Amino acid sequence: MSGFLALALFAVTCGLIVVGYPVAFTLAGSALIFAFIGNLLGVFDLGLLGAYVQQIFGRMTNPVLIAVPLFVFMGVMLERSKVAEDLLDSMGFLFRRLPGGLGVSVICVGALLAASTGIVGATVVTMGLLSLPTMLRRGYDPSLAAGTICAAGTLGQIIPPSIVLVLLGEVLSSAYQQSQLQRGIFAPDTVSVGDLFAGAMVPGL
Template structure:
């Protein structure tokens, strides 16, 4: 019974979540029920719950987590300033003369939005509303159009400043310190959000390159699936086109350089860079004359809702973590992973497979707050590089977000797709991009330097 209690806790919380109850209340409430059951059976020491006030205070005073509302504010403000619409119109005009050019535009704009907002749902919905009608109107293959938009939207999981990487950086930092203590190492070294931001750049660019390469190949092999924009529909060309490209591209690129460049150059912490991004988004909206009191009120409201949800889940996850450890769940996980034949590689494969499956039913926030603190210290104590682990988890979750039948990106897209586009078409369109993401995940597994080389070279 003792060994089954942590597993029953995990399964019970998962069942409560599937019934549709709020995540934070499911985590905290389910954990407290098992704490009471454990105390009644003499299996749980209530002293574990005495650590909760310190955990809560740690959340409140964690400077890294301040970056979450700031990056959310930046992303929502850029969305309200209609930067996606301007970028898509301009990139479509630039690449439109090429076969597959509109699809390439969607991928590149998705990457720019990912680097500007870091919010997957907003990117998928925005790109679906803006680009899908244009792609279908120009006779793009519906599955190809759907897959391109869904895949481009998930880039916000990996390309910094990703909210996923901010949360993973904080969790992995704690897990790394815990792993060092288990190994008897007392070192101030840790993993930062900046390390993950820098480490994600090369894998993110590789994903974008492979997406574009796939679209070029489809356009070459099946010209009817991704036709060029007819010459009669091109309203701008030549020098006027490049002036428009510079005018539209310059503001988001300057903002990206200000945020990521300040981190990579050691001029600012991720939290300080997030504040630069928030102010920059405000200035960008003001320059474009789209900063109104109503818009600002809506952005602040939406930022508050998202940030409150994140931190409320963090509180529930803290209770869950304490009870799970109090029921000796961390020991069970450690014994299981360390006893697997094949050592670190097999343990890593099992964890990646588990996270992939959990990505079907849980959002990245729940997985980051609940699962990563459990498996992270074990893997890090086995010698896994924390930056490599963080990027692997991020791309893994990105892949599960795109995988039928439960991928969240597909759900977002289904909500804005026309009724004439079937769910089967959306699923078929996503499959080639899933293969690309799995290929990148495999490349990262055999060549960890893709994630670790740049942070090591800079820091």
């Protein structure tokens, strides 16, 4: 029964997000509703909700996760201030003598935006609006132009600084410490976000 409730929770959450409900209210509301349903069916203890506030406070005071909204803010500023557009024009002028110089510029700026915002869709849409008309005017094949923009927005996710690596570092650090404690190692090492940044630098580039 608990497995069925988990699948139903996942399906309802995805459905509400697709319909257009705000993500924050969808996640919190669907979780609470299914918690009460699970309590009625005898598979969930409402006493566990007592840790809900502590979890929220713990996330708010986590010094690592504070970087997430700051990265998003940086990406929004790059987009709204037209700095990304100016950077694309400047790099296009810099690489104008190279074959495919505009494509190289799009990849560089797209990777920068992707690493800053951490949102693939936002990066691809922004780069599409900024660079796709210019690339088509320069005679680029539409499939090549679209592929370049999508690749730049997607592959830039692991280039530091990356929100994905910040979130992954938080999860891996906790899991790694718990695994070492279970093995009897009471002075566990940690997997820091800096370690992930260092490990992802070469593959990302």
